[in-house]
Amino acid sequence: MRRVEVAIIGSGPAGLAAAKPLLDAGAKVLMIDRSDMLGGQLTKQTHMFFGSEKQHASKRGIDILKLMVDEIQYHENLTVLTETTVVGLYQDRVISCVKHDEYFKIQADYILVASGASEKSLPFENNDLPGVYAAGAVQTLMNVYGVKPGERVLMIGSGNIGLIVSYQLMQAGVEVPMLLEAADTIGGYLVHASKIRRLGVDIRTNMSVKRAIGKASVEAAEIWRLDKHWQGIPGTEEIVPCDTICLSVGLAPLTELLQQAGADIKYVRELGGNVPIINKKYQTSLENVYTCGDVAGIEEASSAMISGEIAGLEIARSAGYKIDNIDQHISRLHDDLTNLRNGPHGEKIRIGLEKVGVK
Amino acid sequence: MIEKTGVPSLEQVKQEFPDKVVLKKPKAIIECYKEIPCNPCHTSCPFDAIFIPEDINVRPKIDFDKCTGCGICVYNCPGLAIMVTQIKEGKILMKIPYEFTPLPKVDQTVNVVNRAGEKISEGIVRKVQLSEKQNKTALIHIELDEKYAYEAITIEVLHGS
């Protein structure tokens, strides 16, 4: 069996940010990603990022990715395995991988699970009709492959992702007549909402999709008002002609690998679902197994980068590497995280983290 | 209500504007109505006219005395929440961020919309700025009647022919 010092599963902003301090310290790192390119969600983010300058705010996601990859990709201690899916993680830190049809195992001294999140779906009649897509798939089609998903899109969900993908669809020349939100108020940043509203997107709260209409593919959507308990109100139905229904109804941490290995997991609604119990070092309950980014709770690329850097530094320290001023550095990163989560949009995260025992 | 529709009320909008006399010179109007963890407006302004403290969730505060109307914050704001406005001889001249192709052309007449996306007037494109450092966000200078000062926000997206 192949042996490695540190295996990082997932090359999104969290995994990339973790690799840097490890490589700088002298550790040998194997980075594994099931996709054919590095970067996770960043590969499809063509919009300018929020956050503070320290986390590259105001740059576009794809450009941030380039910067992060450039910093590490030619490092002699880095090995990258793309198009490789980790299908198993065991307590003794053995991981099993599949690359094309080849199946192999790797033994690692340290493992960092940075596998991100998966998109949630929404139950409604005909939601399997061609033309019903998840927002991530729409983004990949448009921004990675340059393919329009349709001509007229009904967007479901007003979190930042729904708002941003609506904007990106319009940039690609696709019409977005309406965006529906089940809750009372818009979930994402108001600046994003105002940005699409002024371009004509009718944002409607307390509403959702009842069913998709169409024979071979989506031709329209039937929508309706929801009551306080998010139940549809009969008699409020409307028909919206569209060829695509795009679902952006939330993300769930990809914790399956950690669950399989027997890590302590807790369901925390505020963090998106099942999350590993971790400490301030981003260490899970399994020896030498760490996690960071969206796996530890759905947040943002900016926080994923910081948690990744902390996890990378902590692994390097645990593995015995000497890093100058590491304590100050880590405490500064924790301060940055606290700062990002300070506002009203960080409240959910703060409550969620308290539930898993980290503050 | 902005939390439900994305459209701020006229009172909210007016609160972000200085006195009309001040607008004889171009000034940045910041419409960032809710605390979010973000600060490029503050860090990009070369004249220190926009302030956000260490806690980046605090809403930006502008000092109109310091603002020169240069427009740098306009293309650095990821929320496209800033424009520059000036009132001159019965006209307003706005610099707005624009991220669509094709770009409008100088002297072209375009449809100007309000914050709900409704057409309110026509305007004339006076200048189109897109340098390398703007990182794909163009600045479009639009001239239209002064009476739309609190209403005009952007132009209808142009479609390629």
Ligand SMILES: Cc1cc2nc3c(=O)[nH]c(=O)nc-3n(C[C@H](O)[C@H](O)[C@H](O)COP(=O)(O)OP(=O)(O)OC[C@H]3O[C@@H](n4cnc5c(N)ncnc54)[C@H](O)[C@@H]3O)c2cc1C
């Ligand atoms: C539309 C949209 C807009 C966003 N806008 C912003 C923004 O403006 N600002 C901001 O800060 N954040 C934004 N985010 C959030 C941000 O993209 C995520 O929070 C961030 O990417 C999480 O980073 P991560 O590294 O944890 O996970 P990801 O980026 O999801 O990366 C995880 C990686 O792990 C790989 N992987 C997963 N499972 C396996 C496995 N079993 N084997 C091998 N590889 C695996 C995946 O292929 C992926 O490459 C946005 C997200 C979306 C979807």
Ligand code: SF4
């Ligand atoms: S317009 Fe120029 S001077 Fe005024 S706030 Fe913006 S960047 Fe600063």
Ligand code: SF4
């Ligand atoms: S850069 Fe824009 S979105 Fe960010 S705080 Fe400043 S005005 Fe608000």
